[in-house]
Amino acid sequence: MIQMLKAQCTAELQRILRNPYYVFWSLLMPILFYIVFTRIVNTGVEDASWWKxxxxxxxxxxSVMGSSIMTLGIRMVQERSNGWATFLRITPLPGSVSFxxxxxxxxxxxxxxxxxxxLAGFLINGVSLSAGQWLACGAWVLLASAPFLALGTIIGSMSRVxxxxxxxxxxxxxLAITGGMWMPIDILPKVVQRISVWLPSYQFGNGAWAIVHGDAPQIxxxxxxxxxxxxxxxxxMYIRKKQEAV
Structure with missing residues (x-):
């Protein structure tokens, strides 16, 4: 079972790296935005170090939210539409191991x-944090992305790519715009601001923002x-059970 899991994990990693959605949305686009809004566009923020x-x-x-929603979701639809998901069911590989x-x-x-x-933030703008802050932010982004992975599986239940x-x-x-990832929610309309604080995207980003500014994510x-x-x-799970019953 362990060998099967290792082999399948290796195959999944190779397929993700070949996916243009991952390369563009999860790496190139966030870094490009970071360069534009910290080095080119004058955002009017007085404390440049804080903003960077x-x-x-x-x-x-x-980046991580996009990878969860788009890379995972679209890949799951492609697998089913290409017949790959059906093929896996007739192999000895258990569905739980594949998932x-x-x-x-x-x-x-x-x-x-x-x-x-x-690394891009450090090299482009010299962002300096303590080792504890780097690790805490990384751990937060990694763990708090779970709701978006679950959302990605819902996208993955669709029938057409x-x-x-x-x-x-x-x-x-x-989610990115209303969650304050492209711009602070303070400049958004008041109605949007009231909605934003209840969105997963805002709370996802807010936890990381809190850590770099010396606080802890809010309960x-x-x-x-x-x-x-x-x-x-x-x-x-409900959608998948319905699909399996058909």
Missing amino acids: THYLMSMTSF LAKMAGQTVMHLFSIVVIF DTASGVSNAVYMI KGILILLGYLAVFMVLS
Whole structure:
């Protein structure tokens, strides 16, 4: 069983690295945004050092959230539409091992994204944090991405790749903008601000922002993320059971 899991994890990692969605949305786009909004565009923030650190965490969260929703979700739809999921069912590989390998592979790629974007922040803007802060931020982004992985499995239950791509793009962009990842929510309309604090994307980014500014993630934010995780997991399992029953 362990050997099967290792082999499947290796295969999943190779497939993710070949996926253009991962390379673009999870690595190139966040780093490009980081350069534009910290080196080119004058955002008007008085404390440039604060902004460069804050926005680094925004783009790291943005990257991992996108990988969870789009890379995972679209890949799952592609597997089913290409008949790969059906083929796996007639092999000795248990479905639980395949799913576990998929989650493990995605988690490893999240860790890779975190390291790459943190390194970009250090090299591009000289972002300086204590070792404890770097580790705490990395651990937070890695663990708190769980609700978006669950959301990715819901996207992955769709029947068509183009539908999944369109829906995941829309969900990803809306969550990023309203969650304050592209710009602070303070400049958004008041109505949007009141909604934003209840969104998983805001609480996801807010935990990392709190750590780099010397605080700890709020208990309220953790509970909101756990609530979304539970809802998305239940919904994903319900959809899959219905699909299997057909």
